[in-house]
Amino acid sequence: KQEVTQIPAALSVPEGENLVLNCSFTDSAIYNLQWFRQDPGKGLTSLLLIQSSQREQTSGRLNASLDKSSGRSTLYIAASQPGDSATYLCAVPFYNQGGKLIFGQGTELSVKP
Amino acid sequence: DAGVIQSPRHEVTEMGQEVTLRCKPISGHNSLFWYRQTMMRGLELLIYFNNNVPIDDSGMPEDRFSAKMPNASFSTLKIQPSEPRDSAVYFCASSLDRGLNTEAFFGQGTRLTVV
Numbered sequence: 001k002q003e004v005t006q007i008p009a010a011l012s013v014p015e016g017e018n019l020v021l022n023c024s025f026t027d028s029a030i031y032n033l034q035w036f037r038q039d040p041g042k043g044l045t046s047l048l049l050i051q052s053s054q055r056e057q058t059s060g061r062l063n064a065s066l067d068k069s070s071g072r073s074t075l076y077i078a079a080s081q082p083g084d085s086a087t088y089l090c091a092v093p094f095y096n097q098g099g100k101l102i103f104g105q106g107t108e109l110s111v112k113p
Numbered sequence: 114d115a116g117v118i119q120s121p122r123h124e125v126t127e128m129g130q131e132v133t134l135r136c137k138p139i140s141g142h143n144s145l146f147w148y149r150q151t152m153m154r155g156l157e158l159l160i161y162f163n164n165n166v167p168i169d170d171s172g173m174p175e176d177r178f179s180a181k182m183p184n185a186s187f188s189t190l191k192i193q194p195s196e197p198r199d200s201a202v203y204f205c206a207s208s209l210d211r212g213l214n215t216e217a218f219f220g221q222g223t224r225l226t227v228v
Contacts, residue, residue, distance in 0.1 A: 034216060043204060044219040098169055101146065101217055103156040
């Protein structure tokens, strides 16, 4: 069964700290990898999409990397702020599942002022 | 574009009643996904459509669940009869294509409570 796993499930850091969120997937045959943010009671907001041929993508203070061979992606958040507090989810469309997005369970991030 | 639009935002219904959730995808997107989110199971894909045709409904939990996409701008997810264990947040998402190097955009969700 193809799965996506995120570790840790929850993370609490002081404001200003740089942090890394991890995502692993069980099959390297993927179309892309997408990182989302979800605020409590809200929908999912797309943060970054890394194509299968890419190694990383950057948007502002966010940097996402992709290593297909090891089945891993990381989301790096620089100079964290309280407004970054949310749940971060990664999702992968696997080739042999017709491209449907399979989600990890998410990492709940809390940035303390 | 206003993004993916779902209605209603909240639904409270009694066990046994029929529930219909609605979704309007982003104009021009030809893939549509229905997800269910619970604390215990996270985000689960229920069904997805490509060009209005159901491609994979293996995530639909039971025959009580059905989904339709009569045209490119509208989809429904129906639960009949509803049960308390169906209580969850249901999300609709759309993308230009079914995951092929395109981003998925989510609606705000419908929070369903079955009492």
